[in-house]
Amino acid sequence: MLLRPFLNDAGSCASYLFGCTTHDKLAVVDPHADLVDDYLATAAAIGAPIVAVLETHVQADHVSGLPALVERGATAYLPAGANVEFDHVPLADGERIELGNTVVTAIATPGHAPAHNAYAVADRRRGSEQPWLLFSGDSLLIGDVGRPDLHVPGDARGQARLLHASLRRLLELPDHVVLYPSHYGGSVCGRGLSGNPFSSLGFERAHNRLLALTDPEAFADALLADMPPRPAGQERIVAANRAGKLDVPA
Numbered sequence: 001m002l003l004r005p006f007l008n009d010a011g012s013c014a015s016y017l018f019g020c021t022t023h024d025k026l027a028v029v030d031p032h033a034d035l036v037d038d039y040l041a042t043a044a045a046i047g048a049p050i051v052a053v054l055e056t057h058v059q060a061d062h063v064s065g066l067p068a069l070v071e072r073g074a075t076a077y078l079p080a081g082a083n084v085e086f087d088h089v090p091l092a093d094g095e096r097i098e099l100g101n102t103v104v105t106a107i108a109t110p111g112h113a114p115a116h117n118a119y120a121v122a123d124r125r126r127g128s129e130q131p132w133l134l135f136s137g138d139s140l141l142i143g144d145v146g147r148p149d150l151h152v153p154g155d156a157r158g159q160a161r162l163l164h165a166s167l168r169r170l171l172e173l174p175d176h177v178v179l180y181p182s183h184y185g186g187s188v189c190g191r192g193l194s195g196n197p198f199s200s201l202g203f204e205r206a207h208n209r210l211l212a213l214t215d216p217e218a219f220a221d222a223l224l225a226d227m228p229p230r231p232a233g234q235e236r237i238v239a240a241n242r243a244g245k246l247d248v249p250a
Helices: 033-046 066-071 153-170 201-207 216-224 234-243
Strands: 002-008 013-020 025-029 050-054 075-079 089-091 096-099 102-108 117-123 133-137 178-181
Touching: 002 033, 013 033, 013 050, 013 102, 013 178, 025 033, 025 096, 025 102, 033 050, 033 066, 050 066, 050 096, 066 075, 102 153, 153 216, 178 201
Parallel strands: 025 050, 050 075, 075 089, 133 178
Antiparallel strands: 002 013, 013 025, 096 102, 102 117, 117 133
16 A cells, blocks of 8 residues: 655645555545645656545635546545535445555544544555554544534534544554544644654554543543634635635635
């Protein structure tokens, strides 16, 4: 299985090109509009097309590169219930995408957004369909978790409780699973994110203080304290991403 991270320091956003080169099937997770040419150039150098583009949720801090990749032949996949205005394949909890030897399983992880998936990825060439890595989106971050107030501002506590339950599900995965979130230190989608963009489930289980809070109400209290400012232009960015447009309306 091939994996190439793309880090955009302007907004501390991480996206990923991955997939099966044996069967020439690549995908991008949480693409950034500013990096579309980079994804395509990397795929061309590898000699395999990008056939799928997956969003963990409708982004609120940057314009998605999804429509540009769809224009070039990729199929769009979003969490079931994402409420977008363009053609896509909705992925419910447990549904799978097969990219040759690379198998992607959606895990419903609401909380940062009402419709949010993490994607567990296995590689059949390793002799198993057990997950090797996890694209966690804005649910589990490195040293932190996603904020619950951006997408349902009037019910941030309810979203925090949902996120607590979602994180318990992710912690059922083995310690060796490598964690690739969609943000790192500097992003306003969390507060105490590490500058190291990657980790493992085992390391976060041991060192992420929010994961140690087993009571949902105590977790919500900790998560709702000292929220950072909202992303600049959030409403316009969300509108563009729901419409599947590359331009942010004025």
